[in-house]
Amino acid sequence: MRIYFKIITLLFAAAYFVSPCFGDDIKFEVTMNKTSVPLGSAAQLSLNFHGTQNVPVTKLPDMEGFDWRYIGPSTRMSVVNGRISTSVTHMYNLTSVKAGIFKIPSMSVEYDGKTYTSKPITIEVTKGAISQPAPAGPGADAQSDIQGLSDRLFLVTQVGRKQAYVNEIITVSIKFFINKLAIRDIQYPVFSHEGFLVDEFSQPKQYKSVLNGVLYDVIEFNTNVFGMYPGELTLGPTELKCSLVSKKSSRGSSSAFDDDFFDSDIFGDFFGRYEKRSISLESIGFPINIMAIPMEGKPSGFDNALGDYRFDIDTSHKEVKVGDPITLTMTVRGGGNFKTVNSPKLNFKEDDFKIYEPEVKQDGDAKIFEQVIIPKNENITEIPEIFFSFFDTKAGEYKTITKGPVRIKVNPLPEGEEFKIFELPEGISGIAKKKEILGRDIIFIKDSIGGLRRRGGFLYKNKAFIIISFMPIAAVFSVFIFQARRQRLKADIGYARRLRAPRKARKNLNMLRQLLADGEPDKFFEFLFKALQEYLGDKFHLTTAGITSNITDSPKLSNIDKEIVYDLKRCFDICDRARYAPSSITKSEMSDTFSLLQKTIDRLERTRV
Amino acid sequence: MKLKLIFAFLTLMFILTKPSYSDVLNDAQFEFSQGNIRYSAGEYEQAITNYEKALSFGFESGPLYYNLANAYFKSGSLGKAVLNYIRAQRLIPNDADLISNLNYARSRIKGGGVSAQRSWLMREFFKLASSFSLDKITSISFGLYLILSVLIILIILLKDLRKVLTYISVAAAVLLAAAFSIFLTQFNRVVIQKEAIVVAEAADSKFEPLDEATTFFSLSEGEDVLVVTTKAGWVKIKRPDGKQGWVKKVTVEQV
Numbered sequence: 111m112r113i114y115f116k117i118i119t120l121l122f123a124a125a126y127f128v129s130p131c132f133g134d135d136i137k138f139e140v141t142m143n144k145t146s147v148p149l150g151s152a153a154q155l156s157l158n159f160h161g162t163q164n165v166p167v168t169k170l171p172d173m174e175g176f177d178w179r180y181i182g183p184s185t186r187m188s189v190v191n192g193r194i195s196t197s198v199t200h201m202y203n204l205t206s207v208k209a210g211i212f213k214i215p216s217m218s219v220e221y222d223g224k225t226y227t228s229k230p231i232t233i234e235v236t237k238g239a240i241s242q243p244a245p246a247g248p249g250a251d252a253q254s255d256i257q258g259l260s261d262r263l264f265l266v267t268q269v270g271r272k273q274a275y276v277n278e279i280i281t282v283s284i285k286f287f288i289n290k291l292a293i294r295d296i297q298y299p300v301f302s303h304e305g306f307l308v309d310e311f312s313q314p315k316q317y318k319s320v321l322n323g324v325l326y327d328v329i330e331f332n333t334n335v336f337g338m339y340p341g342e343l344t345l346g347p348t349e350l351k352c353s354l355v356s357k358k359s360s361r362g363s364s365s366a367f368d369d370d371f372f373d374s375d376i377f378g379d380f381f382g383r384y385e386k387r388s389i390s391l392e393s394i395g396f397p398i399n400i401m402a403i404p405m406e407g408k409p410s411g412f413d414n415a416l417g418d419y420r421f422d423i424d425t426s427h428k429e430v431k432v433g434d435p436i437t438l439t440m441t442v443r444g445g446g447n448f449k450t451v452n453s454p455k456l457n458f459k460e461d462d463f464k465i466y467e468p469e470v471k472q473d474g475d476a477k478i479f480e481q482v483i484i485p486k487n488e489n490i491t492e493i494p495e496i497f498f499s500f501f502d503t504k505a506g507e508y509k510t511i512t513k514g515p516v517r518i519k520v521n522p523l524p525e526g527e528e529f530k531i532f533e534l535p536e537g538i539s540g541i542a543k544k545k546e547i548l549g550r551d552i553i554f555i556k557d558s559i560g561g562l563r564r565r566g567g568f569l570y571k572n573k574a575f576i577i578i579s580f581m582p583i584a585a586v587f588s589v590f591i592f593q594a595r596r597q598r599l600k601a602d603i604g605y606a607r608r609l610r611a612p613r614k615a616r617k618n619l620n621m622l623r624q625l626l627a628d629g630e631p632d633k634f635f636e637f638l639f640k641a642l643q644e645y646l647g648d649k650f651h652l653t654t655a656g657i658t659s660n661i662t663d664s665p666k667l668s669n670i671d672k673e674i675v676y677d678l679k680r681c682f683d684i685c686d687r688a689r690y691a692p693s694s695i696t697k698s699e700m701s702d703t704f705s706l707l708q709k710t711i712d713r714l715e716r717t718r719v
Numbered sequence: 720m721k722l723k724l725i726f727a728f729l730t731l732m733f734i735l736t737k738p739s740y741s742d743v744l745n746d747a748q749f750e751f752s753q754g755n756i757r758y759s760a761g762e763y764e765q766a767i768t769n770y771e772k773a774l775s776f777g778f779e780s781g782p783l784y785y786n787l788a789n790a791y792f793k794s795g796s797l798g799k800a801v802l803n804y805i806r807a808q809r810l811i812p813n814d815a816d817l818i819s820n821l822n823y824a825r826s827r828i829k830g831g832g833v834s835a836q837r838s839w840l841m842r843e844f845f846k847l848a849s850s851f852s853l854d855k856i857t858s859i860s861f862g863l864y865l866i867l868s869v870l871i872i873l874i875i876l877l878k879d880l881r882k883v884l885t886y887i888s889v890a891a892a893v894l895l896a897a898a899f900s901i902f903l904t905q906f907n908r909v910v911i912q913k914e915a916i917v918v919a920e921a922a923d924s925k926f927e928p929l930d931e932a933t934t935f936f937s938l939s940e941g942e943d944v945l946v947v948t949t950k951a952g953w954v955k956i957k958r959p960d961g962k963q964g965w966v967k968k969v970t971v972e973q974v
Contacts, residue, residue, distance in 0.1 A: 582868030
C-alpha cells in the first residue's frame with residue numbers, strides 16, 4: 111500500500127515537471143515552402159502554432175489559382191532547461207491551376223477564445239520554368255537567379271535612399287538569402303560604382319528571416335557609398351560568388367541540393383558524396399539621383415561638411431604665460447558623412463596666436479580636432495569666436511554654429527626669459543594628414559618598339575665579341591714577353607750578343623757573296639776571317655780580336671759537334687793559307703769556303719750552346 | 720656547263736626571294752603598330768595576335784614583350800601577362816612602367832604565390848643583379864676587363880707609375896669581379912635555369928607524372944617555377960621554396 115502511494119506521488123511529481131507551460135503565448139504563422147511554382151505543380155502551405163498542440167484542423171478559404179488538400183498535422187515538443195515548448199503544424203497541399211501572381215490571403219484562427227491572424231503571402235504560378243522570385247520588402251531592387259534554385263538562393267540589394275546630395279552617405283545593404291542549401295566559400299559582393307566612393311564592408315551579419323512565408327538564412331553585407339558628382343548615377347549590378355555543395359547522386363533524395371545552410375556532413379565529404387560548384391549571383395543596377403549642394407545661402411566658412419551636427423569647443427588652460435601651448439578641442443558630433451567634416455578655420459590674428467595643424471580623431475559619432483595654439487603676447491584676453499558651418503541634408507539648408515569667445519588670461523614672461531616658438535617637425539606635431547588613396551592598374555602600352563634584336567641573340571654568343579675578348583689578354587702577354595726580353599737584353603750582354611750573332615752573320619754573308627762575285631780572293635778571305643771572328647765572338651761571348659783557329663780547342667766549344675768544330679778549323683786554315691799564299695787559292699775554293707762557312711753557321715745556329 | 724648555269728640561277732633566285740633584314744624589321748614594326756592601334760581600341764585579343772606575329776619574325780624587344788603582356792593582362796590571362804613582363808624585364812630591367820605593371824600583375828596572383836627564403840644580403844644582391852640585362856652586364860664586364868688589361872700593360876711598361884697604377888688596377892679588378900658575379904647570376908637565371916610561369920588558371924603539382932597521382936601542392940596562375948625535367952606531357956617543376964612536383968606541360972610556359 112505504501113509502495114503504491116510512493117509510485118503515485120512520483121507520477122504526480124513527474125507530471126508536474128513535464129506538463130506543458132500553458133501560460134506561454136501562442137504564436138501563429140503561415141509559411142510556404144516555395145514562392146514560385148510551375149503551373150500544375152504543388153506547393154506546401156503550413157499553418158504553424160507555437161505554444162500549443164491542441165489547435166484543430168482549420169478549413170482554408172477558397173484561393174484563386176489553387177486547389178487545396180489537407181495533408182496532416184505534425185507536432186513537436188522540446189524540453190530545454192526543464193521548460194517545454196510545443197508546436198503543431200497543419201500542412202496543406204496547394205496545387206496550382208492557373209498561371210499568374212496570386213495572394214494567399216491572411217488567415218484567422220480562433221482558439222481558446224482568442225483570434226490569431228497571419229500575414230498574406232504572394233506566390234507566382236509560372237507557365238514554363240521557374241522564373242525569378244519576387245521577394246517583397248522595402249528597397250528590394252535586384253536579385254539574381256540560379257537555374258531552378260531562384261526561390262532558394264538570391265541576392266537582394268537595398269539602398270538607403272534613391273536621391274542624395276554629393277558626398278552624402280547612402281547606406282547599401284546586400285542580403286544573401288539561402289533556403290535550405292549548403293553554401294560555402296562566400297565572398298564579399300562586388301558592385302559597379304562609377305561616380306561613387308565606397309567604404310569598406312563592415313563585418314557581415316547572419317540571421318534568419320521569413321520572407322513571403324519562407325524561412326531563409328540571411329547574410330547581410332553593409333557599406334556606405336557617396337556620390338562624387340551630381341547626375342543620374344547607377345549603382346550596381348552586384349555580384350556575389352560562392353560555392354554550392356550538392357550531393358553527387360540524387361538517388362533516394364528529393365533534391366541533390368537539399369541540405370541545411372552551413373551544415374557539414376563530414377562523412378559525406380569524406381566519402382566524396384558531395385561536390386562543390388562555384389556559382390555567381392548577380393543583381394541588376396539601379397539609378398540614384400545625386401544632387402549638387404545649392405549655392406544659395408552658402409556661408410563663407412563652409413568647408414563641405416554634410417549632415418546634421420552639433421559643435422562644441424573646450425580649452426586645456428584658461429591661464430597661461432606667453433609661449434605656453436593651449437590645446438583647443440573642437441568636437442563635431444552628430445550624423446552625416448564625417449569624411450566631409452574638416453577642422454573649423456581659426457581666423458585669429460597672426461600677432462596674437464601661433465596656430466599648429468590640428469590632430470584629428472574619430473570617436474563613434476564624433477570627430478574631434480585638437481588644435482594647439484600659442485599666445486604670442488600678454489595682451490590677449492580671449493580666444494575669439496569659432497564658426498562651424500555645414501549643410502543639413504535633411505533640412506536642405508546651410509547651418510552655422512558659433513562658439514566662443516573663451517576668456518583666457520595670458521601672463522607675461524618672467525624677466526630674462528625670451529619668447530621662442532619652435533616649429534615642430536612633421537610627424538611629431540601630430541598632424542593627421544589625410545592619406546591619399548591611389549587607384550591601381552597597369553600602365554599603358556609603349557609607342558616605340560625599341561631596339562629590336564634577334565631572339566636569343568645575346569652579346570656573349572656573338573663570334574666577333576668572343577674573338578675581341580681574347581685580344582686584351584693576348585696584348586698583356588705580348589707586352590709582358592716583350593718587356594721581359596728587353597730587360598734581359600739590357601742586363602745580359604752575352605745573351606744580347608748571341609741574339610745579334612745570326613743577324614750580323616747574315617749581313618756579312620751577303621757581303622761575302624758580293625766579294626765572291628767580284629773575284630778578289632785577298633779581300634774575300636780577309637772579310638771571311640773577320641766575319642768568322644765576329645760571329646764566334648758574339649755567339650760564345652768572346653773577345654773578337656783574339657779569335658783564331660785555336661778557338662776550336664776552347665772549352666766553350668766542347669759541347670759542339672766535332673764535325674762543326676772541324677769545319678770551323680777548316681775555314682780558319684783556308685783563311686790562313688789565303689793570307690800567306692794567295693796564289694794557291696782558286697775561284698772554286700773560294701766558293702767552297704763560302705758554302706762551308708754558310709753551312710757551319712747554319713748548323714751552329716741550330717745547335718744549343 | 721648547264722649544271723653551273725642552273726646552280727647560278729637558283730642562287731640568284733634565293734638571294735632575290737629571301738626577305739632582307741630591313742624588310743623583316745619593317746614587318747615586325749608594322750605588326751607592333753597595328754597591335755598598338757588594336758590595344759587602344761580595347762580589342763585586346765586582336766592586339767595579342769599582332770604582337771605575337773611581330774615576334775614570329777624572329778626578333779624581340781622589351782617594349783614588344785611589355786605591350787604583349789599588357790594585352791594579355793587586359794584580356795584576363797594573368798599567367799601569360801606575367802610571363803611576357805618577365806621576358807621584357809630581361810631586356811629592359813629598369814623600365815619603371817614595366818616594374819610597376821609586373822608588381823601589379825604579381826599582386827593579382829591568387830594566394831600571393833610563394834617566394835624564396837633568402838638572407839638580406841642575398842636578397843639585395845639578387846635585386847641588384849636583376850637590374851642588369853645580360854647584354855648590359857656583359858658589356859660592363861668587358862669594359863672593365865679592357866680597362867684592367869690596359870692598366871696591367873701600363874704597369875709593365877711604366878715603372879715610375881707602377882704604384883699608383885697598381886692601386887687603380889686593384890679597384891678595377893674588384894669591380895670586374897663584382898660585375899662578373901652579376902654576369903654569372905644573370906647567365907644562370909637566363910640561360911641555364913629554365914624559369915617558367917604557370918599560365919593555366921590553376922595547376923596541381925603531383926608526386927608522380929600521372930593524372931591519378933596524389934596532389935602535393937597547387938599553383939596559381941602567374942606563379943614562378945623552375946623546370947627541372949620533362950617527361951611525356953608532364954614537367955617536373957621546383958617552386959621558389961624548394962618544393963618539387965609534376966605538373967601538366969600545358970599548364971606552364973618557359974620564359
